[in-house]
Amino acid sequence: MYALLGEHDxxxxxxxxxxxxxxxxxxxxxxxxxxxxxARPKKGVxxxxxxxxxxxxxxxxxxxxxxxxxxxxxxxxxWGPVCLRIRGFTVDIGxxxxxxxxxxxxxxxxxxxxxxxxxxxxxxxxxxERLVHNLAHKADVLGLPAPSGLRVLDAGPRRRFMVRGAxxxxxxxxxxxxxxxxFVEAIRSWGLGLDTLQGFGWIR
Numbered sequence: 001m002y003a004l005l006g007e008h009d010x011x012x013x014x015x016x017x018x019x020x021x022x023x024x025x026x027x028x029x030x031x032x033x034x035x036x037x038x039a040r041p042k043k044g045v046x047x048x049x050x051x052x053x054x055x056x057x058x059x060x061x062x063x064x065x066x067x068x069x070x071x072x073x074x075x076x077x078x079w080g081p082v083c084l085r086i087r088g089f090t091v092d093i094g095x096x097x098x099x100x101x102x103x104x105x106x107x108x109x110x111x112x113x114x115x116x117x118x119x120x121x122x123x124x125x126x127x128x129e130r131l132v133h134n135l136a137h138k139a140d141v142l143g144l145p146a147p148s149g150l151r152v153l154d155a156g157p158r159r160r161f162m163v164r165g166a167x168x169x170x171x172x173x174x175x176x177x178x179x180x181x182x183f184v185e186a187i188r189s190w191g192l193g194l195d196t197l198q199g200f201g202w203i204r
Contacts, residue, residue, distance in 0.1 A: 059186035110170030
């Protein structure tokens with residue numbers, strides 16, 4: 001992500017990496033791991049196919065436009081040791097939410113939440129509390145009203161990934177969120193929970 005941003009705006013990429021966004025340590029960026037079409041599931045293995053997608057997003061226009069410009073100039077992306085050839089890309093501006101409250105959001109990748117150094121799963125004590133706290137922090141970064149409530153409607157199985165030698169544990173979730181429509185649309189381009197810059201919590 002920083003390499004992509006740096007190709008278009010090196011100062012922006014360095015500032016985000018070192019300092020976060022405008023005085024906040026959080027980085028308003030989200031992405032997915034590659035999602036491969038038709039890949040057959042296999043326990044303990046990340047399976048692939050010849051066709052797939054990766055989504056990148058940010059609720060901050062300055063960051064989003066830098067990503068679009070960088071991707072437009074690319075023919076491939078290095079994902080760790082794997083070279084992904086870019087066959088094309090589209091810009092999804094979303095459909096504005098018109099009414100406050102009751103927005104339903106489902107994630108395509110696991111949501112990572114921690115409390116006192118422990119990874120939490122939906123159903124664990126403090127999971128909703130810490131997720132609401134994370135969303136309130138994101139709202140503060142964006143200068144928007146914090147959400148007033150969150151309910152977990154459904155959750156997937158526990159998933160564990162290693163990221164640079166450290167474990168990330170979480171589960172995909174479907175939640176209902178009472179929030180300002182502007183915040184709902186912003187969070188769709190950022191994600192739920194922690195480690196969104198590593199591909200977690202991306203909203204479908």
